Amino acid sequence: MAAPVRRLCHIAFHVPVGQPLAQDLQRIFGFQSLAAREADGWRQLALRSGDAVFLVNEGSGTREPLYGLDPRHAVPSATNLCFDVPDAGAAAQALAVRGCSVLVPPVSVRDAQGAVIYTVVSSPAGNLSLTLLERADYRGPFLPGFWPLPSATGRDWISHVDHLTLACTPGSSPTLMHWFRDCLGFHHLPLSPGEDPELGLEVAAESGQGGLRLTALQTPSGSTVPTLVLAESLQGTANGQDQVKQFLARHRGPGLQHVGLYTPDILKATEGVAMAGGQLLTPPDAYYQQPGKKNQILAAGHEPTRLAGQGVLLDGDKGKFLLQVFTKSLFAEDTFFLELIQRQGATGFGQGNIRALWQSVEEQHTRGQKAR
Incomplete structure (x- = not known):
């Protein structure tokens, strides 16, 4: 390196x-x-x-x-x-x-x-x-x-940066992975067993059309650099409006799509953000009605109605869970956004939640098209 x-x-x-x-x-x-x-x-x-x-x-x-x-x-x-x-x-x-x-x-x-x-x-x-x-x-x-600058007593919602996600043009992930590995010392972090580092993890959309390719990178133990995630669209998206393609078009090229901020209490943080006027991305209605979702939420020690009321996504199994909520863009151009994330033993990024985010973006795009 x-x-x-x-x-x-x-x-x-x-x-x-x-x-x-x-x-x-x-x-x-x-x-x-x-x-x-x-x-x-x-x-x-x-x-x-x-x-x-x-x-x-x-x-x-x-x-x-x-x-x-x-x-x-x-x-x-x-x-x-x-x-x-x-x-x-x-x-x-x-x-x-x-x-x-x-x-x-x-x-x-x-x-x-x-x-x-x-x-x-x-x-x-x-x-x-x-x-x-x-x-x-x-x-x-x-x-x-x-x-x-003098600082008032802060709200303890966020403790550190959990990950950084770059929106990449299709097919560019291997080139970026090699660059960050060879130049800065990052190495491949598998998101699923047996994952090919050159191909990353493919997360197909529920519609079966398109999806995302995610490649996660981390630095050696002993450093405190957040995980770096490379995200690119798979071929076959019906309307071309998945979140990565949307970012590339509105940002006018690749770049930092979002920052995952770690919170030790996502329900407290989400409630505070919403009360302060923050706009959060709404999961699709069917997310919380998925077979087994209620039991999964209960197994993680949470109340399903409260998670649904605050729009918090939960994924995981075998006693390891991941909770996430996504904001809408911080800019009028609808590009960069933030993610609040809490980990209960999970180290990945929630494949089921990625699909839910995908579907939410698709539904919002459809509603926007109908309103025009």
């Missing part, structure tokens, strides 16, 4: 002036302000919930924003993943040897709390760039160049 990553430091977004992402993350999802910076036409605001840190870059300056770059993408987007590395200079050199574009050569930034070195490189995943950060000697709450 060229530049093994050890930890996800933050996820960066680029939005135009006045876009309410930062306010929504605080008001709806319980994120707290961490640090801010205003310079060169940019307002950069770092927000935290547990160990999950989002950096919202608002504006369009003449110079690049600190710790990233402006991709000048057509729509608001999650544009950058920042990873901790032991040596940013060596990482940039090793990736350049492998043919990666070094978009920002290694640069040192210092303040009274210490110094960091960072570099920004391109990735093969659309407009998503990667910041590699060396910060072993920095003692501040975020990063040099930012001033700390």
Whole structure:
């Protein structure tokens, strides 16, 4: 591997002036302000919930924003993943040897709390760039160049980032998997026994037309990097509006489709998000009427009517369960969204829940077509 990553430091977004992402993350999802910076036409605001840190870059300056770059993408987007590395200079050199574009050569930034070195490189995943950060000697709450912000007592809904899902063009998953493996030290995480890493896991739609191919990647034990999931559409979707194709069209290319945020209490988190005005994706009516679903929910220690009332999906067996709920897009362009996830021993991503999400997107698309 060229530049093994050890930890996800933050996820960066680029939005135009006045876009309410930062306010929504605080008001709806319980994120707290961490640090801010205003310079060169940019307002950069770092927000935290547990160990999950989002950096919202608002504006369009003449110079690049600190710790990233402006991709000048057509729509608001999650544009950058920042990873901790032991040596940013060596990482940039090793990736350049492998043919990666070094978009920002290694640069040192210092303040009274210490110094960091960072570099920004391109990735093969659309407009998503990667910041590699060396910060072993920095003692501040975020990063040099930012001033700390006072934070009220936060809501404890979210503890960390569970996974990152990239929407990929059909057939591109093997190329991306090899890149993340060879360049950053990720390796294949089987989602089902005997899964071929080159093919991933195929999840067919209930209609039998189309479906998704998922390839999960993780870093070696000892790191705290979230699982990376590559998602692409299978051939045969009837109307071309599955969630991956929809993202590719509206985002205008591949990119970070959603972030899975781990919550220790999904019912509490979902109720709080809904009460704050968050919009959640509604599962199809038939989901909770599936044969055995009620018993499955009871076996996991939950009340079926409460899960149904809050739109929480549950999948799993043999004493291991996964609970999920998906938000609607955080942007008017109907692209990036969040997932709240709670694991009761399960390590996968809920094949049954993926089908339910698929069907929900299809039903909403059908309703939208009829309303026109």
